[in-house]
Amino acid sequence: MLTRLFLPCCLMAALAACSEPAQTENAVANTPDYTNIDPEIIDYLGITDPEHLSAASKRALAWPEGSRSNKWFLQYETFDLKGDFAYEEGVVRRDPSAVIKVGDTYYTWYSRSVGPSQGFGGDIENDKVFPWDRCDIWYATSKDGWTWEEQGVAVARGEKGTFDDRSVFTVECLPHDGKYYLTYQTVGGPYEVRVKNQVGMAWSESPDGPWTKLDEPILSPADNGVWKGTAQDRFAVEKKGDFDSHKVHDPCLMFFNDKFYLYYKGEQMGEEITFGGRQIRHGVAIADNPLGPYVKSKYNPISNSGHEICVWHHDGGIAALVTTDGPEKNTIQWAPDGINFEIKSYIPGAPHAIGLVRENDNTDDPLKIMEWGLTHQYVSSDYQIIRRFEGARKERHKAKGVK
Numbered sequence: 001m002l003t004r005l006f007l008p009c010c011l012m013a014a015l016a017a018c019s020e021p022a023q024t025e026n027a028v029a030n031t032p033d034y035t036n037i038d039p040e041i042i043d044y045l046g047i048t049d050p051e052h053l054s055a056a057s058k059r060a061l062a063w064p065e066g067s068r069s070n071k072w073f074l075q076y077e078t079f080d081l082k083g084d085f086a087y088e089e090g091v092v093r094r095d096p097s098a099v100i101k102v103g104d105t106y107y108t109w110y111s112r113s114v115g116p117s118q119g120f121g122g123d124i125e126n127d128k129v130f131p132w133d134r135c136d137i138w139y140a141t142s143k144d145g146w147t148w149e150e151q152g153v154a155v156a157r158g159e160k161g162t163f164d165d166r167s168v169f170t171v172e173c174l175p176h177d178g179k180y181y182l183t184y185q186t187v188g189g190p191y192e193v194r195v196k197n198q199v200g201m202a203w204s205e206s207p208d209g210p211w212t213k214l215d216e217p218i219l220s221p222a223d224n225g226v227w228k229g230t231a232q233d234r235f236a237v238e239k240k241g242d243f244d245s246h247k248v249h250d251p252c253l254m255f256f257n258d259k260f261y262l263y264y265k266g267e268q269m270g271e272e273i274t275f276g277g278r279q280i281r282h283g284v285a286i287a288d289n290p291l292g293p294y295v296k297s298k299y300n301p302i303s304n305s306g307h308e309i310c311v312w313h314h315d316g317g318i319a320a321l322v323t324t325d326g327p328e329k330n331t332i333q334w335a336p337d338g339i340n341f342e343i344k345s346y347i348p349g350a351p352h353a354i355g356l357v358r359e360n361d362n363t364d365d366p367l368k369i370m371e372w373g374l375t376h377q378y379v380s381s382d383y384q385i386i387r388r389f390e391g392a393r394k395e396r397h398k399a400k401g402v403k
């Protein structure tokens with residue numbers, strides 16, 4: 001049994017400092033001592049000669065407690081669904097919400113639109129610029145999680161001139177205290193490249209509606225970015241502003257620590273491609289009441305990577321699957337306070353736009369909730385379908401035929 005497996009996390013900072021040309025006094029004082037490493041650690045990490053440690057071995061020595069375990073190491077596979085979620089030419093169904101079970105029926109809500117997308121540069125008043133443009137929020141039900149029946153529109157776009165008159169899309173659902181709360185992305189007016197995306201909310205006393213929409217968005221982008229020029233160029237900025245200065249996306253409302261935590265993805269004006277890909281980060285806004293007001297955390301951004309929000313309750317904190325963009329893509333992270341996330345595993349890719357099955361939330365096993373859920377897949381650039389994923393912890397790497 002290995003003991004005292006990893007260097008204290010405080011030394012991790014020193015490791016980074018060690019790579020700097022000029023070391024501050026503190027860094028020198030904190031430089032890890034590589035002369036007295038537990039031989040069991042050397043054995044576990046397979047280090048040939050502790051007298052000659054590579055940079056990678058030094059990073060491995062700094063991994064936090066628990067990095068030896070496969071507790072958070074997920075693998076998954078995906079499957080086509082039946083019924084109305086089977087592929088239908090000409091129809092977009094994507095970005096499924098969490099799966100909520102009411103009685104013996106599973107519910108999910110999703111973005112639905114029809115027809116191909118033309119992108120930007122055409123007739124902005126009549127074109128469809130993205131598959132998620134000109135969407136309404138529909139919902140579907142299932143008895144077994146495999147065959148789904150489309151029930152119809154849950155939340156439609158607003159009247160012309162309202163903040164959500166162009167598209168309502170990318171929805172999540174929180175059941176709480178006998179009510180159901182939908183949060184979703186909104187676009188109002190012409191869907192130009194620089195248009196700002198906000199977050200709207202609707203609530204109901206039944207998963208089948210009717211839904212009452214709030215008249216105003218519950219979340220908006222930061223207003224401290226400055227565009228350069230008037231061309232519809234989202235990369236031309238005088239000032240980028242906060243991580244969420246262009247769009248607030250992928251809202252996911254969680255009840256945590258007796259408050260309402262609205263996790264979301266931010267898109268920044270002047271977004272760039274870095275060593276991890278797109279600059280995409282997550283934030284959270286917190287309210288005492290489900291209908292708001294939501295106040296953005298002063299600790300935002302709370303991730304440095306990611307795309308759609310996929311969060312669940314575990315061990316008194318919040319776990320998050322971070323996918324798609326940024327240097328920490330394809331990691332599972334956990335925050336005891338719902339704010340300060342640390343990496344718990346690096347997984348081999350992950351389903352996108354996950355809808356978690358909330359009856360499997362908040363268990364002792366952090367991956368129980370990954371047993372199955374919904375995701376989406378691109379059949380083409382115009383059409384996407386909702387599919388099922390099934391996840392499991394990887395226990396062994398076995399060759400064919402090995403028991």
Ligand code: AAL
Pocket residue numbers: 095132169170185249250265307308353
């Ligand atoms: C999704 C989400 C948001 C984006 C688009 C539709 O995966 O991140 O909703 O706007 O892509």
